[in-house]
Amino acid sequence: MTRITPDAVRVVRAELLRLAVVFAAAAGLSLTLGMMFPVQFALDTGGYRDTAARSHAPIEAVADAEHHLATQLPGERSMMISEFATDAAAHGDRFGPVSLWVLLGSHPDPELTLMPDATRVAGAAREPGDLGDWADISADLAAALAVGPGDDISIGLTPTTDVTLRVRGIYAVREAGYAGAAILPVDAIERHAPHVETAPTSLVTTASPDRVREMLTGSPWREALLAIGYPEPFAVSDVGDLLTTREGESFIDLSLVLTLSGIAVAALLAIVVGETIALVRTFRDRAEILVELGAPPAGIYRTLLLGLAATTALGVGAGAAVGTLAYAPGFAGPALPPSVSAVWWLAAVACVAAGTGTAVVATRIQRKKVLA
Structure with missing residues (x-):
């Protein structure tokens, strides 16, 4: 019975890998594209603001x-x-x-x-x-x-x-x-x-x-x-x-900067939350089989939750890190200003927290359905 619980992750290993890739791509693209205008605004105004x-x-x-x-x-x-x-x-x-x-x-x-x-x-x-x-x-x-x-x-x-x-x-x-x-x-x-x-x-x-x-x-x-x-x-x-x-x-005003960056972060949050819920729902049938084989429901979903949290952190973190590389060669701008970098990583942390929180709620709901 003790070996069955890790199967909660093993049976959705392919889905977790896909989820990590989706999160990485979403984080990289959302943050890179969504922060392009904020980066330019920060470059135009940062020296005057921080001197x-x-x-x-x-x-x-x-x-x-x-x-x-x-x-x-x-x-x-x-x-x-x-x-x-x-x-x-x-x-x-x-x-x-x-x-x-x-x-x-x-x-x-x-x-x-x-x-x-x-x-x-x-x-x-x-x-x-x-x-x-x-x-x-x-x-x-x-x-x-x-x-x-x-x-x-x-x-x-x-x-x-x-x-x-x-x-x-x-x-x-x-x-x-x-x-x-x-x-x-x-x-x-x-x-x-x-x-x-x-x-x-x-x-x-x-x-x-x-x-x-x-x-x-x-x-x-x-x-x-x-x-x-x-x-x-x-x-x-x-x-x-x-x-x-x-x-x-500045060629872009502050209200548009806030709107675009807000949309980018909201889109990333929506992807993280939606994909997490979808995976937990997909896991229900497999969880029922594991329970029939003798695995404790609490252990099954606890292991799945840890897997989802790790996948979210890995995917979003990797995507955010790769996104910053767009500013190294000057593709999206000459540099990533510190003020935007702080928002960038706060958004990434918020997405990881949102994904983990969603996983907690979703697994609790699915666990109750499996036991019903």
């Missing part, structure tokens, strides 16, 4: 700039940058336009850029104070030039000067108006191209736009900006407003 900066403003070089920022914006994180449009090259190919942010100062803070760590999809976590020969790049740029962490990339500084650096990290972000983006420390330029001028052009800070605007109208910033012909009032951008604008400019 620590609240304000972006014009700035001009002054003596003791870091000291002035620390005293005039106390308690805030601030960084001056030199930003301009350029291009990049690797393996003999060039790609652009690329937005380049050169991080200035003795303690650059990448979290104030559009490449915060929350958007990192490849490469090691940043080490504080790392002023080495590195560049962090966007996923679009990495995909276009087929480079990854540790590879070399050449970034144009002038029409005749490139600097070749090591790719440190890849980030699932996009900056409006550019095909790619990159950030690097000014120290790398000073080591490899000291003749290239890297004067500050912008300020990014956690301070509010009103505080930054008030600071810029005082000394020494006002005089420096007026000296280069910058008109008053000085334009200070609210990063929150930039995010709203970027969401509006």
Whole structure:
């Protein structure tokens, strides 16, 4: 009798195998296709949403700039940058336009850029104070030039000067108006191209736009900006407003993103639940035979339940994992943003839970019918 109970799985082994294949295919296709638009939306908006900066403003070089920022914006994180449009090259190919942010100062803070760590999809976590020969790049740029962490990339500084650096990290972000983006420390330029001028052009800070605007109208910033012909009032951008604008400019709106991803997850759930119920119903006649042979009904259905739970977890998990590979070569997008990845795996876990829960209810019902 003890050997009969495992037959509860053995007699539906072919059906369980088919079920695993169906779940894997459903999970892979549903998540890959259903998340394509959410991925693009996250790429378009992620940098603006996750950056620590609240304000972006014009700035001009002054003596003791870091000291002035620390005293005039106390308690805030601030960084001056030199930003301009350029291009990049690797393996003999060039790609652009690329937005380049050169991080200035003795303690650059990448979290104030559009490449915060929350958007990192490849490469090691940043080490504080790392002023080495590195560049962090966007996923679009990495995909276009087929480079990854540790590879070399050449970034144009002038029409005749490139600097070749090591790719440190890849980030699932996009900056409006550019095909790619990159950030690097000014120290790398000073080591490899000291003749290239890297004067500050912008300020990014956690301070509010009103505080930054008030600071810029005082000394020494006002005089420096007026000296280069910058008109008053000085334009200070609210990063929150930039995010709203970027969401509006994205080729797909948030409501459609939520609708499509919701449909994809609902479809996958429906397949998992429906197929589980169908298999349990199919098992009824075979269960009756096993009971007649002396197998305990509780043991039969307990074993079937374990088999269904394992099959659901294996099938959905494998399908979800295979689906993520669509973003590795750039078929469905240049990268799977962390925000979408979290939803992706939560959906997979929800489907496994739903399938297991359905199996519990269905096996209890069928067990009662067999014993009736």
